[in-house]
Amino acid sequence: MLQVQGINQFYGASHILWDLDLQVREGRCTCLMGRNGVGKTTLLKAIMGLLPVASGQIAFKGRDLLGQSAERRASLGIGYVPQGRQIFPLLSVEENLQIGLPARADRVRQIPDFIFELFPVLREMLHRRGGDLSGGQQQQLAIGRALVTDPSLLILDEPTEGIQPNVVQEIGEIIRTLNREIGLTVLLVEQKLPFAHKVADDFCILERGRSVATGEMAALGEELVRQYLTV
Numbered sequence: 001m002l003q004v005q006g007i008n009q010f011y012g013a014s015h016i017l018w019d020l021d022l023q024v025r026e027g028r029c030t031c032l033m034g035r036n037g038v039g040k041t042t043l044l045k046a047i048m049g050l051l052p053v054a055s056g057q058i059a060f061k062g063r064d065l066l067g068q069s070a071e072r073r074a075s076l077g078i079g080y081v082p083q084g085r086q087i088f089p090l091l092s093v094e095e096n097l098q099i100g101l102p103a104r105a106d107r108v109r110q111i112p113d114f115i116f117e118l119f120p121v122l123r124e125m126l127h128r129r130g131g132d133l134s135g136g137q138q139q140q141l142a143i144g145r146a147l148v149t150d151p152s153l154l155i156l157d158e159p160t161e162g163i164q165p166n167v168v169q170e171i172g173e174i175i176r177t178l179n180r181e182i183g184l185t186v187l188l189v190e191q192k193l194p195f196a197h198k199v200a201d202d203f204c205i206l207e208r209g210r211s212v213a214t215g216e217m218a219a220l221g222e223e224l225v226r227q228y229l230t231v
């Protein structure tokens, strides 16, 4: 569904992503792994069009993405939940969700009902300020906001970061439901190995901006974990 080929990316003179390939198969959940600073967030931002790339190709459902704006990539069916969630603390839950919808002069921004079926707490908290929600509720809000346009690929950057351990499991169940029951293809960055094992089908490990190992999650061996993932 998503094919990244030979991507090179620079921050100024710093070469961050090196000839990087990534395949995300339709209907599956792929986990992008690697230690801090290896380029995971940079890769997601490049896919979303939030950072320019120097060379390479990115295709979504066979269509070239690199010539498209970030807004256009979202409208083609890619939802993005950034690292740190980035909800607006002073806006209501409803306003935060509406921000995910494209602006239409001819009608009120209507939040689809399935969002509240997936996240009943967001309906309960609809008029509360985003900043008043707990960390887990904010993560649901951030995922809900990425889903209001009904994407076919959902990209999540460290969805469990800063979330209490008992809520991490809840976030995992939400991602599993989205992927296995609703059929969304998922690409996520995740550093917690047990969580990755629970939700993901495939892995791709980055090391210093290069893809160094890929495969099925069930086959991720101890040697790769020791070499590239443990700190």
Ligand SMILES: Nc1ncnc2c1ncn2[C@@H]1O[C@H](COP(=O)(O)OP(=O)(O)OP(=O)(O)O)[C@@H](O)[C@H]1O
Pocket (backbone or CB within 6 Å): 011, 014, 016, 034, 035, 036, 037, 038, 039, 040, 041, 042, 043
């Ligand atoms: N805006 C920026 N300007 C310059 N260098 C940057 C910028 N953002 C990130 N970097 C550098 O790019 C490299 C990759 O960073 P990136 O955030 O993509 O890594 P990551 O794997 O997502 O790490 P983490 O798990 O800590 O979020 C790091 O060396 C980082 O210092």
